[in-house]
Amino acid sequence: MLLLSKTKIPKSNTFLTATTIAIDAMGGDYGPPVTVPAALEILAKYPEIHLILVGDSSVLKNALDSRQYDGSRLSILHSSQQVEMDEQPSQALRTKKDSSMRVAINQLKEGKAQACVSAGNTGALMATARFVLKTLPGIDRPAIISTFPTINPNKNVRMLDLGANVDSSAENLVQFAVMGSVLASAVDNISNPKIYLLNIGEEEIKGNEQVKQTAQLLLNAKLLNFAGYIEGDALHSGEADVVVCDGFVGNVALKTTEGVARFIARMMKEAFMRNFLTQLVGLLVKPVLKSFIKRIDPGRYNGATFIGLNGTVVKSHGGANIQAFSRAIEEAVIGVEKNVPERIRHEVEQLLKSS
Amino acid sequence: MLLLSKTKIPKSNTFLTATTIAIDAMGGDYGPPVTVPAALEILAKYPEIHLILVGDSSVLKNALDSRQYDGSRLSILHSSQQVEMDEQPSQALRTKKDSSMRVAINQLKEGKAQACVSAGNTGALMATARFVLKTLPGIDRPAIISTFPTINPNKNVRMLDLGANVDSSAENLVQFAVMGSVLASAVDNISNPKIYLLNIGEEEIKGNEQVKQTAQLLLNAKLLNFAGYIEGDALHSGEADVVVCDGFVGNVALKTTEGVARFIARMMKEAFMRNFLTQLVGLLVKPVLKSFIKRIDPGRYNGATFIGLNGTVVKSHGGANIQAFSRAIEEAVIGVEKNVPERIRHEVEQLLKSS
Numbered sequence: 001m002l003l004l005s006k007t008k009i010p011k012s013n014t015f016l017t018a019t020t021i022a023i024d025a026m027g028g029d030y031g032p033p034v035t036v037p038a039a040l041e042i043l044a045k046y047p048e049i050h051l052i053l054v055g056d057s058s059v060l061k062n063a064l065d066s067r068q069y070d071g072s073r074l075s076i077l078h079s080s081q082q083v084e085m086d087e088q089p090s091q092a093l094r095t096k097k098d099s100s101m102r103v104a105i106n107q108l109k110e111g112k113a114q115a116c117v118s119a120g121n122t123g124a125l126m127a128t129a130r131f132v133l134k135t136l137p138g139i140d141r142p143a144i145i146s147t148f149p150t151i152n153p154n155k156n157v158r159m160l161d162l163g164a165n166v167d168s169s170a171e172n173l174v175q176f177a178v179m180g181s182v183l184a185s186a187v188d189n190i191s192n193p194k195i196y197l198l199n200i201g202e203e204e205i206k207g208n209e210q211v212k213q214t215a216q217l218l219l220n221a222k223l224l225n226f227a228g229y230i231e232g233d234a235l236h237s238g239e240a241d242v243v244v245c246d247g248f249v250g251n252v253a254l255k256t257t258e259g260v261a262r263f264i265a266r267m268m269k270e271a272f273m274r275n276f277l278t279q280l281v282g283l284l285v286k287p288v289l290k291s292f293i294k295r296i297d298p299g300r301y302n303g304a305t306f307i308g309l310n311g312t313v314v315k316s317h318g319g320a321n322i323q324a325f326s327r328a329i330e331e332a333v334i335g336v337e338k339n340v341p342e343r344i345r346h347e348v349e350q351l352l353k354s355s
Numbered sequence: 356m357l358l359l360s361k362t363k364i365p366k367s368n369t370f371l372t373a374t375t376i377a378i379d380a381m382g383g384d385y386g387p388p389v390t391v392p393a394a395l396e397i398l399a400k401y402p403e404i405h406l407i408l409v410g411d412s413s414v415l416k417n418a419l420d421s422r423q424y425d426g427s428r429l430s431i432l433h434s435s436q437q438v439e440m441d442e443q444p445s446q447a448l449r450t451k452k453d454s455s456m457r458v459a460i461n462q463l464k465e466g467k468a469q470a471c472v473s474a475g476n477t478g479a480l481m482a483t484a485r486f487v488l489k490t491l492p493g494i495d496r497p498a499i500i501s502t503f504p505t506i507n508p509n510k511n512v513r514m515l516d517l518g519a520n521v522d523s524s525a526e527n528l529v530q531f532a533v534m535g536s537v538l539a540s541a542v543d544n545i546s547n548p549k550i551y552l553l554n555i556g557e558e559e560i561k562g563n564e565q566v567k568q569t570a571q572l573l574l575n576a577k578l579l580n581f582a583g584y585i586e587g588d589a590l591h592s593g594e595a596d597v598v599v600c601d602g603f604v605g606n607v608a609l610k611t612t613e614g615v616a617r618f619i620a621r622m623m624k625e626a627f628m629r630n631f632l633t634q635l636v637g638l639l640v641k642p643v644l645k646s647f648i649k650r651i652d653p654g655r656y657n658g659a660t661f662i663g664l665n666g667t668v669v670k671s672h673g674g675a676n677i678q679a680f681s682r683a684i685e686e687a688v689i690g691v692e693k694n695v696p697e698r699i700r701h702e703v704e705q706l707l708k709s710s
Contacts, residue, residue, distance in 0.1 A: 151621055163555050166563035200518050200606035208521035208603050232610030236618040248563050249607050251555035252600075255587030256608045260615040263591040266506055284636045 018050050018073075019336045021115045021329060022107035025055035026082045026100040028119025029319045035119070036063040038326035042333070043069050045326075049333055052077050052113055055100040079103040083124045085318060092124035093131055101125060105132045108311035115312035115332035117303075119320050125313065126164055126306060133309040136341060138348035141165050142308035143176045143247065144315070145183060146254070152238035158184050159235070159243040162304060163251035170213035173197070173244055175348070177224055179307045180242035182347050186338040193241035196230035198249060210246060223351055303328030305335060308344065312336055373405045373428075374691045376470045376684060377462035380410035381437045381455035383474025384674045390474070391418040393681035397688070398424050400681075404688055407432050407468055410455040434458040438475050440673060444482035456480060460487045463666035470667035470687035472658075474675050480668065481519055481661060488664040491696060493703035496520050497663035498531045498602070499670070500538060501609070507593035513539050514553075514590070514598040517659060518606035525568035528552070528599055530703070532579055534662045535597035537702050541693040548596035551585035553604060565601060578706055658683030660690060663699065667691055 021042075025035040032055065039051050050073045053060050057078035064076075081099040083092045096102060101120050107113035109132050118125050126142070135142055145160035160176050161168065168176075177195050184193035197215055199207045207215070207229070218226035230240055232253060245253070272282030302324035306313040312335035316328035376397075380390040387410065394406050405428045408415050412433035419431075436454040438447045451457060456475050462468035464487050473480050481497070490497055500515035515531050516523065523531075532550050539548035552570055554562045562570070562584070573581035585595055587608060600608070627637030657679035661668040667690035671683035 151618060166555070198607060200521070200603055200610070211603075232607040232612075233614035233617070235611060235614050237614070245607075248555055248566075249604055252553060252587045252604050252608050253611045255555070256590060256611045257587075257615050259588035259590050259592070260612050261619065262588070263506060264616065264619055281636075281639045285640050 018048055019115075019333060020050040020052060020107075020113040021117060021332050021336070022052045022054055022077075022104040022113035023329065024101045024104040024116065024118035024120055024125075025053040025060055026079075026120075027125075027318075028316065028325070029085070030321075031055075032059055032063040034320060034322050034325050036060065036067075037322045038329060039074065040067060040069045041322065041326040042329045043073055045330075046333060049073065051075075051329075052104070052107060054079050054104040054107070055082075056080075077103060077107070083121050085121050087121055087124060089121070089123035089127035092121065093127050096124075102128055102132070105129055105311075105313065108133060108313075114336040115314065117314045117316060117325075117329050117332045119316035119318050119325060119328070122163070122315055122318075125315055129306055129309055129311075129313045133311045133313070135308050136310060136345050136348065138352055139175050139179070139308040139344070141168070141172055141175070142306050143179060144250075144304050145180060145307050146304040148236065148257070150236050150238035155238045156188065157235065157238070157240050157243060158188070159245070159250060159253070160307065161245065161247035161250050162254050163247045164306065165247040167248070168210065168246045170210060170217055173210070173214040173246065174217045174221060174351075175308070177218060177221075177226070177242065177244045178347050178351055179344050180244060181224055182343045183305070183307065183340060184241045186340055186343050187334050188241070190241050192225045194225055194227040194239070195242045195244060196227050196240040198235075198243055198245035198253070199229035199231065201231050214244075221351060221354075223347070223354055303331035305331060305340075307340070310341060312340060373403055374470075374688060375405040375407060375462075375468040376472060376687050376691070377407045377409055377432075377459040377468035378684065379456045379459040379471065379473035379475055379480075380408040380415055381434075381475075382480075382673075383671065383680070384440070386410075387414055387418040389675065389677050389680050391415065391422075392677045393684060394429065395422060395424045396677065396681040397684045398428055400685075401688060404428065406430075406684075407459070407462060409434050409459040409462070410437075411435075432458060432462070438479045440476050442476055442479060444476070444478035447476065447479035448482050448486055451479075457483055457487070460484055460666075460668065463488060463668075469691040470669065472669045472671060472680075472684050472687045474671035474673050474680060474683070477518070477670055477673075480670055484661055484664055484666075484668045488666045488668070490663050491665060491700050491703065493707055494530050494534070494663040494699070496523070496527055496530070497661050498534060499605075499659050500535060500662050501659040503591065503612070505591050505593035510593045511543065512590065512593070512595050512598060513543070514600070514605060514608070515662065516600065516602035516605050517609050518602045519661070520602040522603070523565065523601045525565060525572055528565070528569040528601065529572045529576060529706075530663070532573060532576075532581070532597065532599045533702050533706055534699050535599060536579055537698045538660070538662065538695060539596045541695055541698050542689050543596070545596050547580045549580055549582040549594070550597045550599060551582050551595040553590075553598055553600035553608070554584035554586065556586050569599075576706060576709075578702070578709055658686035660686060660695075662695070665696060667695060 054077045057076050060076045079100045081096045083099045083101045104116045143161035144164045147156045160180050181193050184190045272278050304315045314328050314332040316325050409432045412431050415431045434453050434455045436451045438454045438456045459471045498516035499519045502511045515535050536548050539545045627633050659670045669683050669687040671680050
C-alpha cells in the first residue's frame, strides 16, 4: 500500500520516467533514525530523484514529522514485517513476504523503482534479490562488488565477489570480470579497465585450479583487459581497476582489511593514551588523524552493489550512519543513471558471441 | 666440506648433543651482511647453541673477519651455488644441489643439525625441504605457520596454512589444526589451545564445502579444542590461539594484512607531510608512533615455520634485517628445544588412534 507522506501520492507514471529508489527503511542496526534522514539528504542533493521509503508507516511518518522535504518525490510504502539481522535467509524468504526488505525489492520487479537500498541482513537481501529479480541472461550468479581506496588519492579499486558465492567456477569468475569491468567503465569512467585476478605468489603452486582455469579463460576473452595476477598486498596499490576473486577469498580479504584497520586504530589510540605527554601529543595530532581517517573512512565507500541481477540492489553496512547510508543510496542512483544492468546484459552478449 | 672459521672444527658428536641450527647464509635480499651478524647475535644470546653457516666460504670468512664470537660454536660449511629469489622451485631442486639452501637442509637429514633457517626463495625452500626431509608420519602435506599480534599485548595468534598448499582437503586442514595446536601448546605454553577455522559470515552460504567438512571432522576430534568459525575481521581480536585455513586463503589474508598496514602507514606519513604545521606535529608524534610500530613490527614476528616435516625449517622474510633474521633463528631454536616435530608425530598418532 502506497501511503501519503505530506503531499499526494505521485502517479506511477511519474515514477516510471524518473529514477526511483526503493529504500528498506527498517533495515540495519538503526533503521529509520538513519535511513530517513539519509533519504532526505539525497532528496535535497538530487532534485530529480524519487524515493520510496518501505517500512512501518506509522514509524516512518513519525520520523518524517516536522522535517522539511519535497513530498512530491518521497512516498511511504507500508510493510508489516521486518527481517532480523541474524535471521536465516531461507527463513526470511519463506516467512517474511511482507518485510520492508522484500517489499522494497518487489518494487523493482513491478517496475515501480529501478534500484533498492538496504542496510539489512546481507544473506537475506541476497537470497531475496536473487529469488525476486533473477540474474541477467548469461550471468549464472550475482556477485557482491565494492570500492576500496588506494594509495593514489584519485583512484579507487573495485573488487568482486565479496561473499555472495563460494566454490565459484572459472566461468563464474569470468562473469564477475565482465560485470566488474562494466561497473568500472560505466560508473568510474575508466576506459578499458585493467582487470586482475587475485592470486598467491608462491611460484611452485601459483594459484589453485580455479584461478589457473580462470586466467586461461580471461586470456582468451579479447573484450576484457585482463592484466594478470595480483597478490593481497597490492590490492591498495592503485594498479588494478577491478580485482576478481571467489566470494570466500574476497570476503576473507575484505574482513581482514577491516580487522587490520581496526587493530591499527586501536593500537594507535593506546599509544597516545599511554601517559600525559602522549595524550598531549594526541590532541595535537587529532586534526591530522582526522584528515587521514576521512581518506580511508568506510562511510565514503559504503554501499556494496549486488551485481548481475535484473535491477540494482545496493547493500549498505548494517552499522552505517546517516552519511554512510546516504552514500549507499547515491551508489544506487549512479547505478541506475549509468544503466548498469542493461550494459552488463549487452557486454555478456558480446562476450558470448566473441568466444 | 666443513670449514674452519677461527678455531678447530667441533667434532660432530658435540653437535649431536647440543642444539645445532644450519643457516642458509646466502639467502634473502641481503645474504651474509644480514645473516652473519644475526648468527653472531644468537651465539651471544644463547650460550649453548651451535650454528653452521652454509654458503660461499670465502665470503663468509670475510664477513666474520675481525668480529668477536665463540668460534667453538660456529662453523662454516662451504657450498658453491645459490638459489635465486625468482628461481623456479622445480629448477632449483634439479640444478642447485650444492646451493646454500640445499646443503643447509641436508644437515638436518644427516643429523648434523636439528633445524634450518633461510631467508631465500620460499617456493624453493618448501620444495627442497619437502623433498629432502619428507613429511612426518600421518601428515600428508607440510604447512606454513606464523605468528601475528593481537589487540591483547600478551597474546599472539598462530595461523596456518599461509601458502604451502592450495586446494587443501578437509583431512589436510585437520592435520593443520593438530600441528597448530602442538606449536601453540609447546612453544607458546598455551594449555588446550583454542582452534578456530577461518570462514565467512553470510548465513545462507556459510562456508564452502571444504570448510563445512573440516568443521565436522574437527568437532569429532575430541583431542582438539575446536572453538568454531572465525571471520577475517577477528584474526587480531585475541580470541583464537590457532587459526586454520587453506593456504590460498591464508596467503591472501597474510598479504592483505601486509598491504593494509603499508597502505595505512603511507597515508599517515602523507597526512603528516601535508604542511609545515603537520610536519611539526609529526615530529612530536614520532616517539609515540615508534612505540606503536614496535608493537606491530614484522621483525618481532619474523620467522614462518614449515611445519609437518622431519625437522624444523624456518623461513625468514626475504627483506629481513639483522634483528628480524635473528628472530627467525630464535624461532628455530625454540622449535628444536620444544621438540616440535616429535610432539606432532605423537599427537597425530593419538588422533588417528582416537578416531
